[in-house]
Amino acid sequence: MHVEFSWPQDLILGIPQVDSEHIAIIAQIEILRTLISGEAPESDFRDIAPIVKKISYHHFLHEENMMMKYSCSDFDEHKKEHKKFLNQITRLIGTFDCNPTDTIQRFYDVCGNWYINHIRTYDTTMAMYIKSHMVSPE
Numbered sequence: 001m002h003v004e005f006s007w008p009q010d011l012i013l014g015i016p017q018v019d020s021e022h023i024a025i026i027a028q029i030e031i032l033r034t035l036i037s038g039e040a041p042e043s044d045f046r047d048i049a050p051i052v053k054k055i056s057y058h059h060f061l062h063e064e065n066m067m068m069k070y071s072c073s074d075f076d077e078h079k080k081e082h083k084k085f086l087n088q089i090t091r092l093i094g095t096f097d098c099n100p101t102d103t104i105q106r107f108y109d110v111c112g113n114w115y116i117n118h119i120r121t122y123d124t125t126m127a128m129y130i131k132s133h134m135v136s137p138e
C-alpha cells in the first residue's frame with residue numbers, strides 16, 4: 001500500500017543509503033494511518049509492525065557498521081539507542097492481542113516520534129562525522 005507523506009528537508013543527511021532507508025521506514029510506519037482511520041483492518045498490524053521492526057533492525061546494522069568503519073565517537077551510545085527502540089517496539093507488538101486499537105496508535109506515535117528525534121540528533125551527528133571523514137562519497 002502507498003501512503004503519501006512529506007519528508008522534511010532537515011532530515012536529509014546526505015548519505016544516500018541512510019536517507020533512502022529512513023524514507024522507506026517512515027513510509028512503512030505511515031501505512032499504520034490507514035489502520036487508525038479505519039481504511040484498513042486493524043489485523044494488518046500483524047504484518048506491518050514486524051516489517052517496521054525488521055527494516056529498522058537492518059538499518060541500524062548498516063549505521064553501526066558505518067560508525068565502526070569511521071570510528072565514530074558516540075558509537076556505543078548511538079547503538080544503545082537503537083537497541084532500546086527495538087526492545088520498546090517488541091514490547092508494544094506484544095500488547096496488540098490484548099489492546100489492538102491502543103497498540104496501533106501507540107506504535108505509530110512511538111515510531112514516528114522516535115525516528116524524527118533520533119535522526120535529528122544521533123543520525124545527524126553521525127552523518128556530519130562520517131561526511132567529514134569520507135575519502136569518497138558513498
Ligand SMILES: [Fe+2]
Nearest residue numbers: 022059063123
Ligand atoms: Fe537512522
Ligand SMILES: [Fe+2]
Nearest residue numbers: 063118122123
Ligand atoms: Fe541511528
